[in-house]
Amino acid sequence: MNDIAKLILRVSVGVMILFHGVDKIINGIGGVKYLNAQAGLPEFLAYGVYVGEIIMPILIILGVYARVASLVLALNMLIAIFLAYGNSLFELGKHGAPSFELPFLYFIMSIVIFLIGSGKYAINSK
Numbered sequence: 229m230n231d232i233a234k235l236i237l238r239v240s241v242g243v244m245i246l247f248h249g250v251d252k253i254i255n256g257i258g259g260v261k262y263l264n265a266q267a268g269l270p271e272f273l274a275y276g277v278y279v280g281e282i283i284m285p286i287l288i289i290l291g292v293y294a295r296v297a298s299l300v301l302a303l304n305m306l307i308a309i310f311l312a313y314g315n316s317l318f319e320l321g322k323h324g325a326p327s328f329e330l331p332f333l334y335f336i337m338s339i340v341i342f343l344i345g346s347g348k349y350a351i352n353s354k
Contacts, residue, residue: 234347235291241337242289245301249281263311280304288341291350295342302338305331 252260260274280301287297313328321327346353 231347231349234341234344235349237337237344238288238291238294238341238346238350241298241301241334241341242285245281245334246285246289249278249285252277252281260311267311267314277304280307291346292352294346294350298338298341302335302342305335305338309335 257274257277260277261271264271264274281304284297284301284304288294288301308331309328312331316327319327321329326332
């Protein structure tokens with residue numbers, strides 16, 4: 229059952245983050261470039277979002293170096309939290325939860341994947 233739970237976690241996180249990456253392919257990364265510029269970072273760093281939201285989720289879903297990919301995804305989520313919510317980290321959203329709730333959950337789930345590994349239902353199971 230543990231390996232099935234690991235598979236469900238990997239596929240869930242990977243697919244949901246992949247939606248964000250596909251959106252950025254379709255609609256561009258202008259918003260991420262803007263956030264980088266606002267934070268005083270070079271705009272070209274925004275292209276890293278493609279690595280974090282397209283390549284890493286695919287690796288996580290397949291279970292190919294899932295631990296490494298999950299750490300990269302966790303870093304991507306930390307950067308997203310601070311770029312998008314840095315000035316409002318302590319504000320509550322419409323329903324009482326922190327405004328950065330969703331990227332924080334992806335961050336935590338990425339850390340969990342790193343800690344527990346990909347399980348036996350993975351291309352390189354470890």
